[in-house]
Amino acid sequence: MILIHVAEGQALVWSAEEARELRERHGLCGTPVGSLARQPRQNGRLGLPLRLLPEEATLLAERGLALLVKARGRGGAGPGPSxxxxxxxxxxxxxxxxxxxxxxxxxxxxxxxxxxxxxxxxxxxxxxxxxxxxxxxxxxxxxxxxxxxxxxxxxxxxxxxxTLTQIHTSCPHARQLDVVNWRVPSTDWHYPGDPAHALRYCVFKDLHDKGYQLTSGGKFGGDYLIYPGDPMRFHAHFIAICVPYEEGLPLHDTVTAGRLGSNVKKTVLLCSVTKDKTVIYTSLRWRGIQ
Structure with missing residues (x-):
């Protein structure tokens, strides 16, 4: 069982073995956000922990592959240091x-x-x-x-x-953990009940089930970047933008998305979810004025 540590909406995996299992067996990449112990002053190559998208963590919890946990507080230890x-x-x-x-x-x-x-x-x-x-x-x-x-x-x-200190790659002390209910919103996990998260999760789950691998698409103005395989081996083919079903998309946003996809040589997908949880994809391709 993979342990996903959550705090204030962030889902982190601290174990290198579990991070490898996520990538190789489940097709979930996450994003390394930790500093390397031997090169702490650079950000070109990062290490553990692995930060998961909320949709990745929800998918793992829903399929019984992971537990969302948080470190137990000090309880009655008092106001002083533990x-x-x-x-x-x-x-x-x-x-x-x-x-x-x-x-x-x-x-x-x-x-x-x-x-x-x-x-x-x-x-x-x-x-x-x-x-x-x-x-x-x-x-x-x-x-x-x-x-x-x-x-x-x-x-x-x-x-x-x-003073120079060593950065631990695992917790040096035994810690007590509490299980977080991923179906109920809380201060640590506030996504359940959010319509925007529900829309993105349906799209993420559908694309993942089709065999694609996804990462955050924020740097390209979308919700996800869609890869045909491991992002270390392939370029992204699509930019997914999640749009609520039966809600109009302004024309200038449509033109912007189409031109963006053309400039980065990727196809833009407008993704919507119907009332019966069917995901509908509409591709955009900018051809310019002939």
Missing amino acids: EEEQGNGQLLERLHADQRALALEEKRALLEGLSEHIKQGRQMKRGRRRQPGAGSEAVDVSLGPSRELEDLDRNFSFTLEN
Whole structure:
């Protein structure tokens, strides 16, 4: 059973094995939204957790392939920090102390190296001034970073915010989970009863049953991008736009959708659902003025 963690309408899969099962066995891709531990400052390649579309999570729950869960609150633990939070705070303090000692050692070695270099430079400068014709200005070779070394321990600054911490790829503690009823709207899962979600879900389920794979189509102005197979191997062939049945679509929106599909070389599908749950598709193709 796949566990889908939900919070404020977001459906997340944290297990790499479950994410692989979703893609290979069920044809559901999701979107990686997590930072990579070794490359945290880039967004070209992302990792776990895998964020699912609400329609993907609903489809899995409806077919009994997944459970929607959320982490259980602290209950009667009181307003103070929990044991897990206290342990994390103590670990952070130990990491900060160790990393501060290493940074202080590195800073001391750097200043010692600079001190020797500056001392040699001043000695050479004093030797040149002693040559015939040179001035008699005195040079104090004792000046330099040596004074900073004496006060380094007291003045060295290494704040807690600069501490490097490890990002866990799984929860290091055993946690209690509560099952979320995906059929009833709640603060964590507010989609049931939403007409817009019901329309998109019917379209998503019908296309998925036909063998297509779908991702979010927001970047192309639609609801879904429709692929004939795995999006890693194919380009999207269609842009799906969900339109309520028997509701008019303004002409300028129709023209915009047709031109958009032509520009990105994809066919636009206007998708509607009848009262008997039949999905109707209307394709748009922009031909321009002849």
